[in-house]
Amino acid sequence: MTASTRATALRKRLDGPLKLAISLALMALLLRAVHWREIFAVLTHIHAGWFALALLLFQLGVLVRAARWQILLRAGGVPAPLALLVRWYFIGSLFNTVLPTGFGGDAVKTVALGRYAGRPGVVLGSVLLDRFSGMAMQMPIGIMALLLAPGAASPTVGWLLGLLFGACALIVLLMARRDWALALQRRFPAVARVKAGQILLDAIPTYGLRPLLASFGVSLIFNALLIGLNICLGLAVGAAIPWRYYLIFVPLISVSLVLPSFGGLGVREFSYMALFTQVGVTPAAAAAMGLLFYAVTMGGALVGGILYLTPAAWWEPAPDSRSLGVEQP
Incomplete structure (x- = not known):
């Protein structure tokens, strides 16, 4: 085993405990800022x-996202x-x-559907683009709200939203213009050396503009x-x-x-507190909103657990090998 392989294996072993430690530390800081009894009082009422x-x-959002994924696939x-x-x-x-990690489910979906379809590269590209399109379409919504109500957020929030909107717009342009993506690759070769960057440069532009626009339209609904x-x-x-x-x-x-944490725990609650307390929401209520969102995701996880343990024969019809480009044995 080479030194780089050992370092990679060690990093993978430490990744989970580190993210769990970050979440626990953030929750401890949260409970120092807001007493747990205050949060509990909000949650019980x-x-x-x-x-x-x-x-x-x-x-319903899961159903919509599945439809968006189908468009890309x-x-x-x-x-x-x-x-x-x-x-x-x-x-x-x-x-x-x-x-x-907030991306563990993406890996599971990629492996499962990659085995089903026999085309793991295409599936991985669709999963990454599915994740990006959902996030990218949130930025224009925020920008539109700031334009309609300029004083609705602090200047820092406005600048942050503007920067994120610009970054997403640039990526969309690179998706639509293959020649721009290749020029970026030549100018910044480090992008292509990163696995995720290589997929964005090589796989995403092949989807074409119409599927991209369709996926973004579904993202607006989500x-x-x-x-x-x-x-x-x-x-x-x-x-x-x-x-x-x-x-x-x-x-x-x-x-x-996307910051390192255990399922977003800690990061989510601090984000709710940092933002919603600016507009008059109490810290306890803002933290409770974050915890309730986590409870909502747990509801989706419960459905996922039931489906994971359920025989999948009627869920997973056999793929048409001709439509998937796989030769018959």
Whole structure:
């Protein structure tokens, strides 16, 4: 075993415990800033109806994201049935919740569908683009809210949202223009040496503009559900604030969840506190919103666990090997 291989193996072993330690440390800091009894008092008096609606919107969001994934897979030549994709999206929610990373479910979906279709490269590219398109379409929503209500957020929040919007717009242009992507690769060769960067440069431009626009359109529907879900959580804890703040804050919270943590725990709650306390929400209520969102994801993980233990014969019809470009034995 070479030194680089040993270093990689050691890094993988330490990755999970490190992220768990980060989440525990952030939760400890959170409980120093807000006493747990205050958060508990908010959680024990939530409006059950609004929380139930948030749970429903999360489940609908999984169906919408599965439809978006199907669009990208079809563009890559993998016509997987929607029932199969819904199943693995729910199972992905399970692994995103129980593994010490917000991307564990992506790996599970990639391996499962890669074996099903026999084209793991196309599946991996679709999973990465599916994740990106959902996040990218949140930025225009936040920018539009800032334009309609310039004083709705602090200048720092506005600049951060603008930078993220610019970065996402650049990536979309690179997806649509193969020659631009190749020019970037020549100018910054380090991008191609990173596995994720190589996939973005080589796989994504092959989808074409129409599937990209279709996936972004579906992402708008999903983001509307996500914002509606957060509004329900705010109403559940008694945070009666204008809806435009959710248009600005929800995209930033989503981006914060890429930071290392155990399923977003700690990072999510601090993000809710840092943003929503700016508009009059109490720290305890803001932290409770973050914890309730985690509870909502646990609901999706429960469905994923049931599906994971359920025989998949009627969920997974055999692929048409001719449509997948696989030779018959």
